[in-house]
Amino acid sequence: MILCFVAGTEDELSQQAVAFAGSLGLGEVRVVAIDGPFAPAAWAQTLVELGAGAEAVIAPGDDRGNELLAHVAAKLEQPMAANCVAVTPGAPATVRRVRWGGSLLEEARLDGAPLLFTVAAHAVAAEPIAAVETVVVSDGASAADRVVVVSETVAASGGGVSLSDADVVVSGGRGVGSSEGFSVIEELAELLGAAVGCSRAVTSAGWRPHTDQVGQTGTKIAPELYIACGISGATQHMAGCKGAKRLLAINPDGEASIFASADYAVIGDLHEVVPAISAEIRKARSA
């Protein structure tokens, strides 16, 4: 028997994990979901009890699945492999898993019983989940395991559009001049449905939070269009936006290094250029 944890029947990674479990040839696949708020240690205790005698206990390879199985592994004192794309059962089993954010595939032996692993995204095609058993947290879970503490709540920045996923990002650099100066950047971003970003000089000056920083020490972005306003194009910044498909640079200094990477260049003061672009967009939309 294989015990396969799922987050829900509609969850794509869970569907892939169940399909993967079926392909292993280790018998029946028992698919379970757990009701109630996420409490990794308590959920793991529940899986440990349900999985007694199972050949394998598996979960989807997302943050929660990996955390959950790590707890299961700790409780059983067995090894666990995360983000597997192929598993060959045996003694020991061999696994192929994704390392370093997808840049490496590692072949490894997994010597444990039951086999504990999570399934990497797109290891197999998703299939609809036929039947899922929804359970509650087992009585065996200790009071301490059930306690989940919220240590930090990170507010989303940029008016709800996430920097790393946005199709358009409008960033300001030192040339913006002040925290208040960002109003023109925010205005343009809002018109474009874009996220607001900034350079390291801006976060160092305290004009914007670090969560807004685009760069080597901030967020690396890959939008369709990146509008860099008053940013000189330091290496540390360019390392964060090199994934952008198109780059529009606005800077008064024609010698600024950002123009070397720009697809579109406007040599001018952002405080004149950006409001003009916003006005033009408004005019076009109202026409």
Place this chain on the structure above:
Amino acid sequence: MVLSGALFTRRVQFLAALLRTGAPVTRNGDTSRRVRNEASIVLGQRKLLQRIGPGLIHALIFWGFLVLGPTIVIAMIGAVSKHATFPWLGDQGWFALLVDVFAVLVLIGVVSALWIRKVIRPARFVGSHLGEADLILALIATIAITLLLWHASRIALGLNEWPAGDAPVSNLLSRLFGRDGVTRVLERVFVWAHVVTILGFLAYLPRSKHLHIATAAINVWFGRTGAGGRLEPLRFDDPDIPEEDIRFGAGTTADLTWKQMLDTFSCTECGRCQDACPAFATGKLLSPKLLIMGLRDQVFADGGSLVTARAGGGADNGPSSAELELAALVPGAVPEESVWDCVTCGACVQACPVSIEHVDHIVDLRRHLVMVESSFPSEAEPMLRDVERSSNPWGKAQSERADWAADLGVRILEPGEISPEYLYWVGCASSFDERARKTAEATATLLQRAGVDFAILGPREACTGDPARRMGNEYVFQAFAEQNVETLNASGVGKIITNCPHCFNTLGNEYPDFGGDYEVIHHSEVFARLVAEGRLKPQRSEGLTITYHDSCYLARHNDVLAPPRELIGAVGEPVEMKRSGKETFCCGAGGAHMWMEERGDAINGNRVREAAATGADTLAVACPFCTVMLDDGVQSEGTGMRVADVATLLAEATAPRSEPAT
């Protein structure tokens, strides 16, 4: 006396046993240098005298006690019998004079030290054990005063073995006493007070911060003798080291080397390290002094179990040191934030009068955090990943590494080719960073103008691994060290020119540990020589004032001070900043801080304000990271100076009239 001796011996035996539990580190060899260090740092008080006022005070007390040493024995003999003394020396008038003079100098030292501590109250003492220091000063004063009074009472009683006139101070004090029974009692009181204070001091000493009297000279002896910038490599795959003894930096006191333990015993809490620290100066949490004190407290707290575990040694004889459940050094003894505040500039190490090596401690703490706990500032993660994946810290394509040289006709050494006399190691910053590239262009142009035969490795040059190493990722560093050494050795490289002090330090001081032995030359050294030989003839710009910022890894860690200054003098008018040469103040990029966010005030801002205060037109640098940091600083401070590498300035000053400057 027996009690004092027993207390002293027991404590010393315990400390020695504790040191034997320390992890191994080689500090042998180079005896002549070690003897010279003892002579200059201990006897000559060289590092203390880096601060002339407090240094002189300490030197007076220290030299005083060297002279007064024999009087301990003389007083002990005198305590037993008032008519006996040490053969010969006890009878010498000149020695009585010396004792008189130095006892007074010690008292002057004590009073001045109290003046500093009680009236001036410098910030460097914040967090030190001040009460303990007062007690020790009081003991020292008591020793000197009782000695003088004892001599004075002996003169009054006519018991002096030497002419009274030879000891003018004691002679003067003798007028306080009559030749009567009271004085006879007082003479006994003084000598016993003197002896008992010394014995009390002896018993108290190894339990106090004054342990440095016993350990400082030893710590100085075992101090580093090579370049300050070299880090001790971790041995991951040395077959001679059993697997359980492989260190991944320092997680608990059981991981500390014996030298690191000895460092903590030697700290006097003087705070000179803290005063010199750029992180502390800009409001970061790190104080190198508090870091060492925190480690020392933990070493003493764990000391008993470490010694027992070592003696028992596992199996049925109790836990081995690996099995001890010791508290984590971070955050127990040292807050995690302060571990990451360090820029590895080495100002603390240079300031320390007893040769404590703070940077080695910090890097070992980082190594454990990174390699075992995977706990480090998240903003540095992309750098580590990019070094590992792309061979440079910005994730640029290796194929673009030589793009800066595309129009310059620089030879790129192909696999299988043998290097010409000089290999120019460009470094990641000068290859990829827009501002630092100007240095690479200037360097290549100047070498061509002077007719130097050189080549670059182009895409086969990889990061030296320095930023990963300073972050604590020794594993990634060693992989790059091995790869680069293989490339360089296969190309028969003998001499390397580099314009990056970090590459300079790593290639020259650290690659020998991985089988790479090269003569590594900083570009400022090459150009200073070419100017001196007349192969480069710069036009000096009268009235162009230039202040030179020393890079920590060039000046402090590697003693390259004169060549860049010769170049500055050849192209303009030099103006020195107060903190220059080996006393330089970091730009803020070292220790992988180029890739970390700064908390508190900006180090580069602090430095740029100092540079601007000189009134110089140009801020010259000799490091690509200093270039970027200080240029950023100039922009955020709005000081409007030009920041340029010495190579750029020299290239402009040697440009043929028709050719535009690079």
